[in-house]
Amino acid sequence: MYSIDDFTRPKAYLSPMDEYLGKIVRKWADEEVIPYRRQYDEDWEEHRLIGPAFDKLMGELGIQRVLFPEDLGGWGLGHSNYTAGASFRLFEEVARADSAMAVALGVVYWPMLMICCEPHVNRRLCEEFAPMFCDTEKAVFAANAMTEPQGGADIENLDIVKGSTIRTTAVLEGDEWVINGHKLWPTNSGGVANLLGVVCTTKLGSTDPRDFAFIFVPADLPGVTQGGAYQKSGMAADKNGDIWFENVRVPAYYRACGPGDDNKYFREVISFGNMGSIAFVSGAMLNTFEILKNFVGNRYYRGRPLKENDAVAGVLADIVKDIDIIRIIGYQYARMLDRPDCYGARWEEETVAKGRAYKYFACDRAVEDLGKAMNLMEVCGSDRDWDIEKHWRDLKIVQLWMGGKQLCQVETARLFFDCQTL
Ligand SMILES: Cc1cc2nc3c(=O)[nH]c(=O)nc-3n(C[C@H](O)[C@H](O)[C@H](O)COP(=O)(O)OP(=O)(O)OC[C@H]3O[C@@H](n4cnc5c(N)ncnc54)[C@H](O)[C@@H]3O)c2cc1C
Structure with a gap:
């Protein structure tokens, strides 16, 4: 019997x-x-069910520790040759159950990449923050606060907009940064995150x-205010909200990599x-494949299982060929990030743009395929009992974040066609 483990890797x-x-x-x-997970939609605000499941994965099984160096209680993944490949498998397995839990976990690693990865390990900050994640059996969350009310895509569009629209300011006063600004939408905001990586400008x-700054801010400091979680169409396990910074003071050494390097390694x-x-x-x-396989093998049309009808089989083939290709592309991209000696540095324009191209390819295919799967399943496609519409709602959100599809298209075209104004 062909299973999910037979898709190509x-x-x-x-x-x-x-x-x-x-x-x-x-x-x-x-x-x-x-x-x-069917009850998660109603648990979006309280995380009564979601919270304990996170505690088990991240705290008890220790998955929140993996990036940190071994001597600080971590698993050393950040400085290994498999940071991306191992993370891909981890995220894939979590997302098979709930992609919002996968993003909440992924964003625990996200700001930590700035300090845990070679060649820019910031040992002092690893020592400062590792205990928060490694010395507990409870889930601890980080957030990567980039997006601001005037637009998220421009902030990520580093090559053209160059950080000029960032309005969250960091001013050095003596040996402290003083931070002021307003972020919204970070994964693990909405009151969840204990540690924030904040994209700021020093001018x-x-x-x-050199004016682009990535500064760590413990979420319980005076002047940090997190609003409540927004109610979204899906992804209930990921809370998103507003974060305000009002004269928040952190030590000067909380800046991740320093002038020029923050901008470089943020890519x-x-x-x-x-x-x-x-x-x-x-x-x-x-x-989705597991759900569909169950459905089309056990529902009948003209006395035969659905899958034994030509038109249905054609749609099933369309869907599984996309899954196979998405998986191959994803692992290949992870490999590219793990082997800069072959593919170039993770922060180079080419690497960033190719990641955007693959991401929007995967999202576009998946959103379309989930629509097709729902068509095949008719009323069951919209029935929450089958969990297909859940993945449809969730993956639509993956398509929207990180600058949305347009930024992906712009950066891809810019790379391959040498666009001068985009
Ligand atoms: C579930 C979820 C999790 C998120 N997690 C995070 C997080 O962890 N951290 C964080 O900081 N943010 C996060 N975000 C926010 C997300 O990254 C932003 O919403 C996204 O970057 C788009 O920004 P925006 O909504 O401000 O749209 P805008 O930037 O205002 O863009 C509006 C529209 O203009 C298009 N556009 C922008 N630039 C161009 C261009 N050059 N050419 C053509 N079209 C363009 C965009 O694609 C979009 O369609 C999250 C959002 C969601 C839904």
Whole structure:
């Protein structure tokens, strides 16, 4: 019997942790999430059910520690040759159960990439923040606060807009940064995050890369206010809200990499965000295959299982060929991030743009395929009992974030066609 494990992966270069990570997360997903996830939509505000499932995965199983160096209680994944490949498997397995849980976990790693990865490990900040994540059995969350009310895409469009629209300011006063501004939508905001990585400017309107600053801010500091979670169409396990910074003071050394390097290595954060997004799509689509396989094998049309009808089989083939290709692309991109010696640095324009191209390809295919799966399932497609419409709602959101499809198109076209004004 063909199963989700038979979709193609580059077996020649999987991480040594792949099998182990995959097994523990799949068991967690099957026992702790899938039986309950239908109730998550109503749990969007309180996280009464969602919270304990996170505690188990992130705190008890220790998945929130993996990026940190081993001697600080982590698993050393941040400085390994498999940071992206192992993360892809992890995110895929979590997303098979719930892609919002996968993004909430992924964003715990997201700002930490700035300080845990070679060649820019910030040992002092690793020592400062590792205990928060490594010395507890409870889930601890981080957030990556980029988006602002005047627009998120412009902030991510680093090559053209160059940080000039960032309105969250960081001013050095003695040995402290004083931060003021307003962010919205970060994953794990809405009162969840304990540690924030904040995109700031040290000079309003500047296009100088040295003025782009990435500064860590513990969420419980005076002057940090988090609003309540927004109610979205899906992704209830990921809380998003407003964060206000009013004269928030942090030590000067809380800046991740320093002038010029914050801007450079933040592009690596973008690359990982796109890699993670593909993994969320891949995981949710693997579960879509499981659901569909059950449905078309056990529903009958003209006395034959649905799958034995030509027109249905054609649609099923369209869907599974996309899943196979999305998975291959996702693992290939993870490999590209893990092997800068072959593919170029994670922060280079080419690497960032290719990640955007693959991310929007995966999202477009998945959203269309979920529509087709729902057509095949007719009323069951819209019935929450089948969980297909859940993946449809969730993956639509993956398509929207990180600058949306247009930024992906712009950066892809810019790379391949050398566009001068986009
Ligand atoms: C579930 C979820 C999780 C999120 N997590 C995070 C997070 O962790 N951190 C964070 O900071 N933000 C996060 N966001 C916010 C998200 O990244 C932004 O919403 C996104 O970047 C788009 O920004 P915007 O909504 O401000 O749209 P805008 O930037 O205002 O864009 C509006 C429209 O203009 C288009 N556009 C923008 N630039 C161009 C261009 N050059 N050419 C053509 N069209 C263009 C956009 O594609 C879009 O269609 C999250 C959002 C969601 C829904």
